[in-house]
Amino acid sequence: MASENVQRYFTVEEANQRLPLVRAIVGDIVELFEYVYNREQSLREISELPGSSSRDEETIYSEELRLAAEELEDDKKRLKGYFDELEDLGIELKDPRIGLIDFRSMMDGREVYLCWKLGEDEVTHWHELDAGFQGRQSLLEQPVGESF
Structure with a gap:
C-alpha cells in the first residue's frame, strides 16, 4: 500500500503531468470525505437520541x-485507500475537504x-515547508535566479 518513505521531488512540469490522475483521485477524496463526515455526524446524533441505543435491548432501529x-467503516477504508494512492505517488494530501x-x-x-x-487548472503556486496554504506564492512571481 503506502510507499517506503522514499523522498520524491517534483519539478513543476512533472507535477502538472500527474494532474489528470491526481485530479481524479482528489475529486473522489473530496466527495467521499464530505459524505463520510456528514454520515458520521448523522449517526452520532441518532445514537444520542433517547432510546436509540439501549445496551440491554434491541431497538427497532438497531439493525x-x-x-x-x-457501511461507514467501508467508506472510511475506501477513503484511506485514496489517501494511500496519493502517498504512493509521492504526493501529500493537506486538506481532504477542499482537495489541497x-x-x-x-x-x-x-x-x-x-x-x-x-479546481485549479495546473500547479501555479509554491510555499515553504512550514508556510502552509496561507504562505502560497505564485510561480510567476518567483524571484530571478530561483528555479524548480
Whole structure:
C-alpha cells in the first residue's frame, strides 16, 4: 500500500503531468470525505437520541444503525485507500475537504512545496515547508535566479 518513505521531488512540469490522475483521485477524496463526515455526524446524533441505543435491548432501529455503521467503516477504508494512492505517488494530501495537495520540490537547494488545489487548472503556486496554504506564492512571481 503506502510507499517506503522514499523522498520524491517534483519539478513543476512533472507535477502538472500527474494532474489528470491526481485530479481524479482528489475529486473522489473530496466527495467521499464530505459524505463520510456528514454520515458520521448523522449517526452520532441518532445514537444520542433517547432510546436509540439501549445496551440491554434491541431497538427497532438497531439493525439499521448497525448496517449504517458498517457501511461507514467501508467508506472510511475506501477513503484511506485514496489517501494511500496519493502517498504512493509521492504526493501529500493537506486538506481532504477542499482537495489541497503538495508536491515536494527543490528550489535553490532547499525543500519547498508545489501547491495545488482541486479546481485549479495546473500547479501555479509554491510555499515553504512550514508556510502552509496561507504562505502560497505564485510561480510567476518567483524571484530571478530561483528555479524548480
